[in-house]
Amino acid sequence: MSNVMTVLGPIDTARMGFTLVHEHILVTSAGLKDTYPPIPRQAAIDEGIHRLKEAKAEGISTIVDLTTMDLGRDVRVIEAVSRASGVNVICATGTWLEIPRAFRMADPDDIARLYVREMREGIEGTGIRAGVIKVANDVGGVTEPGEIILRAAARAQKATGKPIITHTWAPERVGDQQIRIFEGEGIDLNRVCVGHSNDTTDFGYMTGLLKKGVWIGFDRYPSHRPDVPDWKARTETLKKLMDAGWMRRLLLSHDDPMTMLITSKALFAERIKRNPDHVCFIKRRVLPYLKDLGAADAELQQLVVENPRRFFEGGK
Ligand SMILES: [Zn+2]
Numbered sequence: 001m002s003n004v005m006t007v008l009g010p011i012d013t014a015r016m017g018f019t020l021v022h023e024h025i026l027v028t029s030a031g032l033k034d035t036y037p038p039i040p041r042q043a044a045i046d047e048g049i050h051r052l053k054e055a056k057a058e059g060i061s062t063i064v065d066l067t068t069m070d071l072g073r074d075v076r077v078i079e080a081v082s083r084a085s086g087v088n089v090i091c092a093t094g095t096w097l098e099i100p101r102a103f104r105m106a107d108p109d110d111i112a113r114l115y116v117r118e119m120r121e122g123i124e125g126t127g128i129r130a131g132v133i134k135v136a137n138d139v140g141g142v143t144e145p146g147e148i149i150l151r152a153a154a155r156a157q158k159a160t161g162k163p164i165i166t167h168t169w170a171p172e173r174v175g176d177q178q179i180r181i182f183e184g185e186g187i188d189l190n191r192v193c194v195g196h197s198n199d200t201t202d203f204g205y206m207t208g209l210l211k212k213g214v215w216i217g218f219d220r221y222p223s224h225r226p227d228v229p230d231w232k233a234r235t236e237t238l239k240k241l242m243d244a245g246w247m248r249r250l251l252l253s254h255d256d257p258m259t260m261l262i263t264s265k266a267l268f269a270e271r272i273k274r275n276p277d278h279v280c281f282i283k284r285r286v287l288p289y290l291k292d293l294g295a296a297d298a299e300l301q302q303l304v305v306e307n308p309r310r311f312f313e314g315g316k
Helices: 042-057 075-085 108-120 144-160 174-185 203-211 231-249 265-274 278-292 297-313
Strands: 003-006 009-012 018-023 060-065 088-095 132-136 164-167 192-194 215-218 250-252
Touching: 003 088, 018 250, 018 278, 018 297, 042 060, 042 075, 042 278, 060 278, 075 088, 088 108, 088 144, 108 144, 132 144, 144 164, 144 174, 164 174, 174 192, 174 203, 203 215, 203 231, 215 231, 231 250, 231 278, 231 297, 250 297, 278 297
Parallel strands: 018 060, 060 088, 088 132, 132 164, 164 192, 192 215, 215 250
Antiparallel strands: 003 009
């Protein structure tokens, strides 16, 4: 028996079931909820519950919420949504792209200590503990501050044994740069998932990463901008990797925030219109398409149930 930490406490990994490894219940900015307390949280909670109840009814039982402090993480919102929807939520420590100014000249060890504390003791005095480490580098590759947080994430991984899921910009092969830094830090690459790897169809890039021993995330669905592969091209690449023997190292998710505080209602409605299936898109569209392409039911089960369970149990 192996446990994974959720916002409502540890659960047996056997109970994870259908798991999406990179989602966001609420995205906003650090400090907004404390500085401007009239900003309503209840609407965000209600929308999150609505979305996750819908997911639960279709068999999705666990999500990993990779919202970090600089994305305005609100663990009380996550907790309330998990409790009311019945979906397990694993929340994250780490840093996304809005690296706090104070981190930019910090020693990675000092930042790692902050991450470790969120995994061992809890987040912002709530006792809610993070179960995964998130780190992000994007267009232009790993910057100097980006390198500091990668090293901090690696050191927190070594201290706790918790996995890392990254955000990358695959068209520029940013995953390769992340791996070089993780290798330098001497972490077990089996504990790393290079996320957003499906923003490209570059098979050589993906297999190069996989040969290093990492997992890769097909964790952007359907497609967030016009200059990247559409969902069908993503799924065809996924099937190609499965057929090439990499099926046990692939993780699926959407990365499409369920709510965004202060974002214009019109803009948000546009997002929903673009993807009305939302957090059920993979279940309703991607898995059936994989079947059309020849995948067996047991293989689909492997992708969405067994792979995330093994990833959180320690890989292999
Ligand atoms: Zn994300």
